[in-house]
């Protein structure tokens with residue numbers, strides 16, 4: 001039996017399908033990454049798992065118990081970190097956690113220790129007495145996570161916990177998730193940052209338009225595109241005619257333009273570089289850096305959907 005088993009989970013809002021008959025499991029002790037662009041259905045899926053939203057159809061089991069019929073079973077074991085910050089800005093970090101400790105009915109004599117432990121996890125012990133409205137966005141996010149850990153959950157769901165925060169807080173959160181996982185916490189981690197799932201997740205589900213379009217370990221997913229090479233080509237200016245001609249080349253399967261570079265997926269070991277340079281000369285596109293890259297998860301998403309995650 002897995003920690004979570006979701007069978008044909010389906011959610012419609014006013015007849016608009018947002019999650020479309022998806023089935024998956026979350027295994028005990030793993031960090032499962034739920035990856036997808038904005039609007040893919042990630043928040044809706046995790047809200048159903050957390051028993052905050054009823055599916056239109058389908059079933060979810062937590063350790064064998066129906067989450068729909070017995071929501072309390074999962075609620076007492078779950079730490080849920082929503083996207084929005086849910087804290088009292090006029091209170092100190094400590095006062096906020098004292099409030100959550102009461103909400104979770106943590107016995108008075110255990111509160112001090114549990115609060116200290118949660119602050120330690122998120123690296124805010126020395127800011128316990130500061131008011132939340134003096135915190136940076138990243139520190140607020142970390143305190144938000146602390147409030148979800150205070151009752152000692154076995155299973156943590158995090159909804160895009162690193163959106164819009166500084167790199168230091170981001171690293172802290174990623175390290176913390178790994179640390180909690182080592183101590184036995186199962187984690188469902190949603191994000192649209194490919195680098196994050198690559199860094200911390202044991203397995204990955206890729207969600208797009210309410211469908212699971214791929215599932216597996218990072219290595220298994222990369223296997224899906226082993227028949228391709230990936231070329232990154234930095235140019236001074238983007239040129240539509242050049243792009244069109246590149247797409248016409250037999251060996252070229254996909255082209256994306258990200259920031260200042262073309263990312264090309266080409267048939268493995270195709271001798272495509274001479275054609276690229278010929279076209280660049282013809283259209284006077286200045287290529288100042290070109291590199292053949294190892295396939296990454298980003299390329300898997302591109303291969304499966306024809307789009308980049310970042311474009312959404």
Ligand SMILES: Nc1ncnc2c1ncn2[C@@H]1O[C@H](COP(=O)(O)OP(=O)(O)OP(=O)(O)O)[C@@H](O)[C@H]1O
Nearest residue numbers: 013018036037038039040041042043044045160192
């Ligand atoms: N309560 C609601 N009523 C109507 N439509 C909704 C509701 N909640 C979500 N949606 C729609 O469902 C789709 C999926 O939303 P969801 O928030 O699950 O996606 P997401 O993958 O979490 O995206 P994001 O990264 O932007 O949070 C979106 O088109 C959204 O507008």
